[in-house]
Amino acid sequence: MATRFLPSSLFSLSKPQVPLAALSRILFAGCHGRLLAVIDLAAKKCVPCNSKDLQAMSEENATAFLLKVAGWNLVNENGTLKLNRSWKVKSFTKGLELFQLVGNVAETEGHHPDLHLVGWNNITVEIWTHAVGGLTENDFILAAKINGLNLHHLLRKKAAA
Numbered sequence: 001m002a003t004r005f006l007p008s009s010l011f012s013l014s015k016p017q018v019p020l021a022a023l024s025r026i027l028f029a030g031c032h033g034r035l036l037a038v039i040d041l042a043a044k045k046c047v048p049c050n051s052k053d054l055q056a057m058s059e060e061n062a063t064a065f066l067l068k069v070a071g072w073n074l075v076n077e078n079g080t081l082k083l084n085r086s087w088k089v090k091s092f093t094k095g096l097e098l099f100q101l102v103g104n105v106a107e108t109e110g111h112h113p114d115l116h117l118v119g120w121n122n123i124t125v126e127i128w129t130h131a132v133g134g135l136t137e138n139d140f141i142l143a144a145k146i147n148g149l150n151l152h153h154l155l156r157k158k159a160a161a
């Protein structure tokens, strides 16, 4: 989690400078009388991938970021770091519905995953920044936003133990 000290004036209820909708994504913690706002990745916005100062992050940094996106895996494909997460869906059409939900987030962010649907009900979503051939914060923001989607109605219940 990115930890930032924000001026408490930012949160004055009389004239809030942070959209109330955004507040729900900012976790508060009191710290020595100051508001310590821990802004989660899902509240952030992807930046255009063609910005010149965008560069692939190290595996060490990617491993640290990975702690913020539960359920996602870090893979190294021939030197290219990527994120992936898999789900088993109830049906082929529910898989397409999941693609649509993920696609809507991607279009909003202008940052897109690779989508795989194999064996009719096995989904894998792969995320990496093609423009730099590796991982950037954009990828983790997208993963965090995907984690915020309600997908339960599309997923097969866990097989009985």
Ligand SMILES: C[C@H](O)[C@H](O)[C@H]1CNC2=NC(N)=NC(=O)C2=N1
Binding pocket: 047, 048, 049, 050, 110, 111, 112, 113, 127, 128, 129, 130, 131, 132
């Ligand atoms: C200009 C715009 O940022 C690029 O076309 C975007 C579109 N979506 C993208 N998505 C991903 N995953 N990587 C990219 O490099 C990328 N580039």
